[in-house]
Amino acid sequence: MQSSSEINTISKRAARAVGYSWGVAEEVGKCISSIEMFGISGVENLNNYLKTIKGIEPEGPKQIEKTNKLNDKSLCPIYTGLKLIDNYKSVEEIKALKFINLDYPLLLLPFVNKLSYLIGKRIEISIDDINAECNLNSCVLADHQIKSLIIKKANTVKINILENEDSFSSKTWNELYEMSTETFVEETEQSKQTGAGAGLRDND
Amino acid sequence: MLIKVQHRDPNQIMKLSRLGCFHQSKLSFLRSFIREFKDWEFKSEIFELDKEGYGTAVYSVSNKERTYSLVCFANKLDDTERSDRVIATKWDAAFVIHDGLPSKDDIDRLRENVPKQEVGRCSFKELALSRANRSVRVFNHVIDSLSNGIQPNKKLLSEVGYLYRTTAVYGSGKFGLADRYRIKDRPEINGPFRIEMMLVYLVRQFTFDQVNHIAHKKNPNQSVKLDLEISRQLGIGNSTGLGMAPFIINHPALLHQWIYVREEALRQIREIKKVSNDDFEMFKTFLELSKKNISNWNTDSEFQNVKINQLKEDIQKFENNCLNNITVEKEFFWNEMYKWVEKNLTHEGVEYIVSLMMEPYDNIINLLVPQMSSDEDxxxxxxxxxxxxxxxxxxxxxxxxxxxxxxxxxxxxxxxxxxxxxxxxxxxxxxxxxxxxxxxxxxxxxxxxxxxxxxxxxxxxxxxxxxxxxxxxxxxxxxxxxxxxxLPYAEIQDNSIGSELMPIDMLRLKLSFFGAQKFDPRSDKWLRICMYQGAPLMHEINKSNDTWIYN
Incomplete structure (x- = not known):
């Protein structure tokens, strides 16, 4: 088994070898080792993608907009991902974004996961008909099949920033709270006098 | 009244000419390893060598919660195949630290892979990998002497300093080894290169056990064991090339922590208002003892000999013009002394004195050592x-x-x-x-x-x-x-590609933090050092008082 450190180093060097700058290659190394930790085929997807772009100049969107596409070619997942994390404040304002014609879209996933961490909110991502959710760079929830997939191109990738909201109703919360109060001790007159430690009057 | 001492300026400290003058100190990893593990149990678990010393050995280090093991494979190597260059493909012995006690299957798996080093594969159960070659000059002489019932020539041993020298020690995810994140939260690993230091320490014990074994097999009736005092004075050599230099550039956060902690120790010591006589006496004692290490520092390198001579002159000057004229009665004594040192000595002397100033202060150093790790991410x-x-x-x-x-x-x-x-x-x-x-x-x-x-x-x-x-x-x-x-100490404030670059300055910086002594440059790109010379032996490690480096 390759260690995470080996995956990082080899991915970085391979990205540099096909023409990405060292600084970008460093990001690639980190990203690939991170999604491999989640069991997603980062190395397979990267290997395939890097082979397809030898000799051509990959590009990301010129600037981040609601709908992002290039007229004459498909989007590079690495430059698109970097655009997202480098412009995370604009992305947060736009909230829902669409990317048309994106190569090897699973390679975008670790960048979206990092984006989720930078913004501090969970992010839904759909790659055509596959759905995943990135949670503050600490986990990726996805359809089980995503683990072994190599996806050459997505027609549409949508990302949607989720607001920080409870996943439960206030009724459920109140019920749980009531249960938790059963660990408390009922107050008595004496405990009111002596239990808290502070004075009874604060205006002395 | 108190004084506020500032950390030294990174733009001065992080110059290679200064970093290349660093010396071992109480912060060094060899010493902090022994302090951390001195109460663990060290044992020889398996020792299956043939009469020529080839075979397998396993040593364990345990406490109530955990065990680490060194697995050793000693192999026959023709003299013509022995090379310290990293391009070598065969070595006299190969080693791995296994997390836990290895099963028979583990040992069989490791036997297939560890001697191959870079082209073998380890697993997440292994934590560090290394290989070593015998010092031909010393090894055969020791065997011949012991098998004839006499102790080896101390002068020769002192000149070389070790029976084996390692030519690489790999850790943290290399060649399939466990990534650091798997073990970084273990309290005993809370310090850089702990596992690598453990490996070298246990390899040292293996080298003694191996020579004693071969000598005994050669002449069972007459042979004697290597004298314990001679053993203590032997360490493990290390040949280090350029591989270490990019490491310090590629780990800026870690480099900062190492230097910052050293600077913070110095700052705290300089701020001590009333220095006790005992602390000053301890400083003087270690200065005196350390001079032996300088006089035994042998190298053919002109570059290094100039530095050694500078150091000798600095110490002489320090003793004559500073040490003999000051007393601890003066408030902020260390600060006054340091200011004299910085003004009057070369970088070699300044950094040597800085290292020695830490010796009396366990209370300062022990709190700082755990800060010497970092998470680059x-x-x-x-x-x-x-x-x-x-x-x-x-x-x-x-x-x-x-x-x-x-x-x-x-x-x-x-x-x-x-x-x-x-x-x-x-x-x-x-x-x-x-x-x-x-x-x-x-x-x-x-x-x-x-x-x-x-x-x-x-x-x-x-x-x-x-x-x-x-x-x-x-x-x-x-x-x-x-x-x-x-992290102001994260960057070397020098040109790493200029014509005046001395790469060995980068190596010495890193090796000084390891705790290496007797830097012996063989060119401007690689050097030999010795580790654990004077250190307690495995059976007496629990008695160590952290002053072994001056033995």
């Missing part, structure tokens, strides 16, 4: 919402000398760092005489910082995200600028 993200003006100002503050360097001249660009294809190891070459500079590694930090600073002048008050779109080739140094802003 924590500083990886670039704050792209900042402006180019902010970045430019930050560069001017963090890299004042670097932005004044002139990279339009050839001698500033003389060298380039690359990774060799056949061994995947870092190398240094002349940009103008050798091929491959188009595949240069991103280690020319000063040149790229200078370029970044120049380009920022034509991108006034832009968001960094916009600047990075057009200047992707400088992304790696934009990241570093933000690291060094938070």
């Amino acid at each position: 924590h500083y990886f993200d670039i704050p792209t919402n900042r402006s180019t003006d902010q970045l430019k100002t930050s560069i001017e503050k963090s890299y004042p000398d670097i932005i004044r360097m002139d990279f339009s001249i050839d001698k500033s660009n003389e060298n380039f760092w690359y990774i060799s294809k056949n061994k995947e190891e870092p190398r240094l070459a002349s940009r103008f005489d050798e091929p491959g500079s188009e595949l240069e590694q991103p280690l020319a930090i000063a040149r790229d910082i200078k370029e970044l600073h120049a380009r920022l002048s034509s991108h006034k008050n832009e968001e960094l995200s916009k600047f990075l779109e057009e200047n992707s080739d400088l992304r790696h140094v934009v990241r570093r600028c933000h690291i060094v802003e938070k």
Whole structure:
């Protein structure tokens, strides 16, 4: 088994070898080792993608907009991902974004996961008909099949920033709270006098 | 009244000419390893060597919760095949630290892989990998002597200092070894290179057990064991090439922690108002004892001999003009002494005295040692919402000398760092005489910082995200600028590709933090050192009082 450190180093060097700058290659190394930790085929997807772009100049969107596409070619997942994390404040304002014609879209996933961490909110991502959710760079929830997939191109990738909201109703919360109060001790007159430690009057 | 001592200026301390004068100290990893593990149980578990000393051995280190094991494989090696170069493919012995006690299956698996080193594979159950070669000069002499019932020649042993020297010690995810994140939360590992230090310490014990075994098999009736006092004075040699140099550039956060902790120790010591006589006496005792290590420091390197002589002169000057004229009655004694040292001695002498000043202060050092690890990932993200003006100002503050360097001249660009294809190891070459500079590694930090600073002048008050779109080739140094802003000792404030570069300064910096002594440069690109010379032996480690380095 390759260690995470080996995956990082080899991915970085391979990205540099096909023409990405060292600084970008460093990001690639980190990203690939991170999604491999989640069991997603980062190395397979990267290997395939890097082979397809030898000799051509990959590009990301010129600037981040609601709908992002290039007229004459498909989007590079690495430059698109970097655009997202480098412009995370604009992305947060736009909230829902669409990317048309994106190569090897699973390679975008670790960048979206990092984006989720930078913004501090969970992010839904759909790659055509596959759905995943990135949670503050600490986990990726996805359809089980995503683990072994190599996806050459997505027609549409949508990302949607989720607001920080409870996943439960206030009724459920109140019920749980009531249960938790059963660990408390009922107050008595004496405990009111002596239990808290502070004075009874604060205006002395 | 108290005084407020500032940390020393990174722009002075982080020059290679200064870093290349660092010495071992109480912060060094060899010493902190022994302090951390002295109460663990060290045992020989398996010792299955044939009469010539070839075979398998296992040593364990345990406490109630955990066990680590060194698995050793000693193999026959013709003299013609022995090489310290990293390009070697065979060694006298190969070693691995296994997490736990290895099963028979583990040992069989490791036997197939560990002797192959870089072309074998380890698993997440292994934590460090190494190999070592015998010192031909010493090893056979020791066997011959012991088998004839006499102890070996102490003078020869003292000149060499070890029976074996390692030629690489790998850890943290290399060749399938466990990544650091798997073990970093273990309290005993809370310090850099702990596992590597453990490996070297246990290998040292193996070398003694092996010579005793071979001598006994050679002449069972007459042989004697290597004298314990002689054993204590033997360490493990290490041949270190350029592989270590890029490490300190590629781990800026870790480099900062090492230097910062050293500077913080010095700052706290200089702020002590009333220095006790006992502490001063301890300092003087270790200064006296340490002179033996300097007088036994043998090297053919002219470069190193100049430095050793500088050090000897500095110590003489210090003793005559400072030490003999001061008393601890004076408040902030250490601070006064340090100021004299900084003003009157060379870098060799200053850094030597700084190391010695730490000796009396367990209370300061023991709190600082756990801070000598770092998580590079924590500083990886670039704050792209900042402006180019902010970045430019930050560069001017963090890299004042670097932005004044002139990279339009050839001698500033003389060298380039690359990774060799056949061994995947870092190398240094002349940009103008050798091929491959188009595949240069991103280690020319000063040149790229200078370029970044120049380009920022034509991108006034832009968001960094916009600047990075057009200047992707400088992304790696934009990241570093933000690291060094938070961690001021993260960067070497020198040109790592200039014609005057001495790569061994980078090696010595790292090796001094390991706790190595007797740096012996064999060229400007590699050197030999000795580790654990004077250290307690495995059976007596629990009695160690941390002063063994001066034994």
